[in-house]
Amino acid sequence: MSSYLFASSRCSVSRFSLLLGSSLPFFGIKSSAPRFTRLRHTSKSWAHLCTRSSSKLFSALSSPPPAHDDVIMLGIETSCDDTAAAVVRGNGDILSQVVSSQTDLLSRYGGVAPKMAEEAHSLVIDQFNLLILLNCITVGVQKARRLAGVFNLPIVGVHHMEAHALVARLTERNLQFPFLALLISGGHNLLILAHKLGHYLQLGTTIDDAIGEAYDKTARWLGLDMRKGGGPALEELALEGDANSINFSIPMRQHKDCNFSYAGLKTQVRLAIESRMISMENNPISLANLDDRRSRADIAASFQRVAVLHLEERCQRAIEWALKIEPSIKYLVVSGGVASNKYVRARLSHVVENNGLELVCPPPSLCTDNGVMVAWTGIEHFLLGRFDPPPPADEPEDAMFELRPRWPLGEEYSQGKSEARSLKRARVFPSLTSMIQGSVQN
Ligand code: KG4
Ligand code: ZN
Numbered sequence: 001m002s003s004y005l006f007a008s009s010r011c012s013v014s015r016f017s018l019l020l021g022s023s024l025p026f027f028g029i030k031s032s033a034p035r036f037t038r039l040r041h042t043s044k045s046w047a048h049l050c051t052r053s054s055s056k057l058f059s060a061l062s063s064p065p066p067a068h069d070d071v072i073m074l075g076i077e078t079s080c081d082d083t084a085a086a087v088v089r090g091n092g093d094i095l096s097q098v099v100s101s102q103t104d105l106l107s108r109y110g111g112v113a114p115k116m117a118e119e120a121h122s123l124v125i126d127q128f129n130l131l132i133l134l135n136c137i138t139v140g141v142q143k144a145r146r147l148a149g150v151f152n153l154p155i156v157g158v159h160h161m162e163a164h165a166l167v168a169r170l171t172e173r174n175l176q177f178p179f180l181a182l183l184i185s186g187g188h189n190l191l192i193l194a195h196k197l198g199h200y201l202q203l204g205t206t207i208d209d210a211i212g213e214a215y216d217k218t219a220r221w222l223g224l225d226m227r228k229g230g231g232p233a234l235e236e237l238a239l240e241g242d243a244n245s246i247n248f249s250i251p252m253r254q255h256k257d258c259n260f261s262y263a264g265l266k267t268q269v270r271l272a273i274e275s276r277m278i279s280m281e282n283n284p285i286s287l288a289n290l291d292d293r294r295s296r297a298d299i300a301a302s303f304q305r306v307a308v309l310h311l312e313e314r315c316q317r318a319i320e321w322a323l324k325i326e327p328s329i330k331y332l333v334v335s336g337g338v339a340s341n342k343y344v345r346a347r348l349s350h351v352v353e354n355n356g357l358e359l360v361c362p363p364p365s366l367c368t369d370n371g372v373m374v375a376w377t378g379i380e381h382f383l384l385g386r387f388d389p390p391p392p393a394d395e396p397e398d399a400m401f402e403l404r405p406r407w408p409l410g411e412e413y414s415q416g417k418s419e420a421r422s423l424k425r426a427r428v429f430p431s432l433t434s435m436i437q438g439s440v441q442n
Pocket of ligand 1: 184187211213216230231232235336337338339340341342369
């Protein structure tokens with residue numbers, strides 16, 4: 001098991017795409033509904049995955065790539081909160097999709113419980129008939145490699161955040177490179193300029209928490225029902241509140257860059273809760289009287305207004321920067337779990353329209369973690385000849401890959417480097433973009 005690198009404070013995630021090919025046997029769960037099956041369940045985390053040797057991350061095709069319709073990809077996404085798989089055809093048809101979240105576990109334990117997550121993954125994956133009892137960090141990867149080995153299929157390691165961005169190209173066929181993307185999830189806030197496939201410039205990132213983490217924590221402190229997920233529960237409660245009732249300050253205004261910070265807003269929320277004498281422990285909102293509920297709704301609405309204002313301000317600046325670098329940009333993609341929030345979508349659509357651009361938001365089911373985005377990203381890379389050959393059928397379980405916690409997607413825009421951020425984090429891995437550029441040159 002030592003070939004894995006673990007994300008520091010979070011469990012890790014695996015994402016893989018397998019090329020099934022049209023002549024190969026179909027596997028995965030075929031949904032009874034024509035396009036989607038959703039098994040409910042939940043929780044959170046990430047890290048990124050790729051093969052051990054960066055030079056082998058992608059192998060060039062020796063023969064011309066196949067026609068799009070001939071490519072069928074199985075995407076596998078496993079994290080501490082979700083297990084998802086999907087089968088997607090090269091032309092974008094979603095042949096099957098399943099998502100299982102561990103909501104019950106999250107609500108019972110108030111966060112990720114890795115051991116529980118591990119067990120739930122195994123149960124669900126067993127239903128898929130894909131995975132055996134292994135811990136949640138290795139489960140998706142090992143099964144993907146095992147399947148690829150047994151069926152002699154090429155395999156593509158997929159960067160989770162790239163998959164969040166690229167799934168927008170499946171839902172919006174006019175979306176050509178270059179484009180700007182805001183990726184907002186439980187662990188990431190990223191503003192990237194996508195020059196072309198595999199070539200990304202990072203305009204901004206979070207210096208501490210991501211917005212999804214702030215939504216989840218606030219929801220838990222307010223005693224919301226976490227079974228539907230902290231973000232959706234908070235979005236719902238905010239509809240009852242007065243968004244201007246509390247004047248939380250907008251993060252990082254003094255930093256004229258595109259980076260994010262949500263730790264300070266979380267602290268402001270905690271103080272607001274404490275000052276209203278709302279207990280943060282074992283205090284479900286279902287037991288609150290009308291005044292108490294109103295008070296919590298005001299906090300939720302005020303938090304959401306300011307959390308999203310921070311996104312709006314950073315997007316405005318990112319659009320200005322991006323248009324200077326790539327004047328042909330027409331789209332802002334907003335994706336990741338938080339992009340399923342209606343208030344977020346509405347506010348960002350104003351920013352985008354004011355700048356003469358178009359907003360592309362995948363449907364909510366493709367914004368939150370899903371197998372389709374992994375399969376689609378696998379297809380995009382495969383069609384450019386970037387994939388690994390089938391692993392040996394008898395590959396030992398612990399030998400062939402490593403997880404890359406906080407694997408950067410792109411190089412940092414030099415103007416975008418924040419002093420606050422560089423103090424916080426040293427980069428551990430070369431970015432996906434630099435690896436791809438390197439393999440192209442070699
Ligand atoms: O991308 P995602 O599904 O998983 C990660 O990669 O983290 O994002 C999950 C995050 C969670 O923090 C969840 O609370 C948040 O997205 N989220 C929302 C909404 N739906 C999911 N946040 C706000 N409003 C929502 N409707
Ligand atoms: Zn995600």
